[in-house]
Amino acid sequence: MKTHLNSNDLQQMDQRFRAAFINSITGFKSLCLVGTKDNTGATNLAVFSSLLHFGANPAIMGLLVRPDSVDRHTLSNISETGFFTVNHVSETFYQLAHQTSARYPKDVSEFDACNLSADYKDNFFAPYVLGSPLQIGLSLQQKISIELNGTILVLGKVEHVYLESAAIQQDGFVDLESLGSITVSGLDSYHRTQRINRLSYAKVNQKLTIVPLGSKEPQNFEE
Amino acid sequence: MKTHLNSNDLQQMDQRFRAAFINSITGFKSLCLVGTKDNTGATNLAVFSSLLHFGANPAIMGLLVRPDSVDRHTLSNISETGFFTVNHVSETFYQLAHQTSARYPKDVSEFDACNLSADYKDNFFAPYVLGSPLQIGLSLQQKISIELNGTILVLGKVEHVYLESAAIQQDGFVDLESLGSITVSGLDSYHRTQRINRLSYAKVNQKLTIVPLGSKEPQNFEE
Numbered sequence: 029m030k031t032h033l034n035s036n037d038l039q040q041m042d043q044r045f046r047a048a049f050i051n052s053i054t055g056f057k058s059l060c061l062v063g064t065k066d067n068t069g070a071t072n073l074a075v076f077s078s079l080l081h082f083g084a085n086p087a088i089m090g091l092l093v094r095p096d097s098v099d100r101h102t103l104s105n106i107s108e109t110g111f112f113t114v115n116h117v118s119e120t121f122y123q124l125a126h127q128t129s130a131r132y133p134k135d136v137s138e139f140d141a142c143n144l145s146a147d148y149k150d151n152f153f154a155p156y157v158l159g160s161p162l163q164i165g166l167s168l169q170q171k172i173s174i175e176l177n178g179t180i181l182v183l184g185k186v187e188h189v190y191l192e193s194a195a196i197q198q199d200g201f202v203d204l205e206s207l208g209s210i211t212v213s214g215l216d217s218y219h220r221t222q223r224i225n226r227l228s229y230a231k232v233n234q235k236l237t238i239v240p241l242g243s244k245e246p247q248n249f250e251e
Numbered sequence: 252m253k254t255h256l257n258s259n260d261l262q263q264m265d266q267r268f269r270a271a272f273i274n275s276i277t278g279f280k281s282l283c284l285v286g287t288k289d290n291t292g293a294t295n296l297a298v299f300s301s302l303l304h305f306g307a308n309p310a311i312m313g314l315l316v317r318p319d320s321v322d323r324h325t326l327s328n329i330s331e332t333g334f335f336t337v338n339h340v341s342e343t344f345y346q347l348a349h350q351t352s353a354r355y356p357k358d359v360s361e362f363d364a365c366n367l368s369a370d371y372k373d374n375f376f377a378p379y380v381l382g383s384p385l386q387i388g389l390s391l392q393q394k395i396s397i398e399l400n401g402t403i404l405v406l407g408k409v410e411h412v413y414l415e416s417a418a419i420q421q422d423g424f425v426d427l428e429s430l431g432s433i434t435v436s437g438l439d440s441y442h443r444t445q446r447i448n449r450l451s452y453a454k455v456n457q458k459l460t461i462v463p464l465g466s467k468e469p470q471n472f473e474e
Contacts, residue, residue: 031416038310048423050307053385053412055281055339056434056444080303080315083400084273087261092303116278119447123459130453162276169399176392176406177306183399189276193254200271201437211279211434211444214424219444221279224342226440230353236346
């Protein structure tokens with residue numbers, strides 16, 4: 029049986045029910061831990077499912093934050109210092125990652141409270157998560173206020189990337205499954221993935237082919 | 252062995268290699284087909300991996316589009332008419348979805364070219380994808396130009412949602428795996444998922460528990 033819900037039905041939903049529902053229907057999401065530090069040296073770590081690719085050249089990522097939520101310390105640290113890290117999450121520590129969403133006071137570091145270790149390298153200001161399979165250091169470029177609902181879109185430029193060399197394929201594709209990165213749906217559902225296939229660059233009147241891992245297949249060059 | 256790449260290394264990469272690399276490192280992404288129609292009745296369908304949850308009340312989703320890419324017809328139709336649909340993709344038709352990324356001319360509908368059928372209902376202007384397990388009708392609220400790289404963020408309000416009733420859990424969470432929705436990484440890698448667990452709402456000094464499907468566990472009410 030099919031359910032049809034219109035905007036009025038969504039409006040009538042209990043607040044928690046609606047939050048779980050709407051957060052689910054955008055589909056599977058990127059899962060990451062965002063590491064920051066304020067100017068006194070206090071660190072913060074928060075789990076996010078709102079990271080989005082904005083462009084490859086320059087390499088820009090966007091992070092949507094809610095200033096009235098547990099995201100608020102992340103936002104204030106990025107605003108104050110201009111730096112943050114994005115760290116992929118694997119099955120070995122996803123429960124610790126989820127625990128960072130509890131409302132810890134500002135003077136408690138989620139690194140300590142959640143048993144995760146800060147990892148500093150190459151003189152980058154913000155802390156990475158030790159053991160994360162893919163770590164990215166970003167510099168703040170722009171904050172965009174979304175007036176529709178009071179959220180803030182933080183745009184960062186990729187300054188550093190760390191990952192296992194073997195995950196990088198000959199054409200630049202990164203095999204996230206080999207790294208153990210997982211995905212999230214809704215507010216709290218964690219999923220491992222299983223590759224169906226990579227597909228060749230789509231062209232008009234040309235049959236798609238399957239791209240084996242390790243291939244040099246030229247890819248879409250729209251960045 | 253670990254690889255470290257800095258912003259200079261990224262700059263030096265071959266353009267296609269960089270596009271594949273940077274598109275990969277944001278993690279697993281939402282996969283959807285976006286359906287639109289222009290004022291002459293010509294339909295368009297395009298695969299996207301840039302859908303982001305912006306808020307639950309009002310229910311807002313953002314779609315990042317590249318005006319110089321195959322996304323351009325989607326953008327012009329949304330601008331012209333104010334409506335679009337988001338349709339989840341399942342393993343049964345992911346190859347057809349991928350094929351919509353070929354550069355078809357404006358007078359060719361990807362519905363026809365890629366063997367997908369338009370589905371109209373409840374007097375909504377834009378076409379859904381027949382057979383998609385989760386269909387969303389949205390109205391344009393705002394377009395935000397991202398000057399850093401010339402992309403445009405399209406914000407839409409959810410007007411209609413259609414899905415199999417059994418996928419909606421008692422607390423509002425939607426079981427995307429039961430619907431068959433899949434995820435994408437990089438530019439062209441498609442993945443099914445396997446749930447690890449749902450976790451309880453995180454609180455300071457309280458142990459997380461696993462939330463079985465069908466549970467009434469109260470969830471995070473930050474929308």
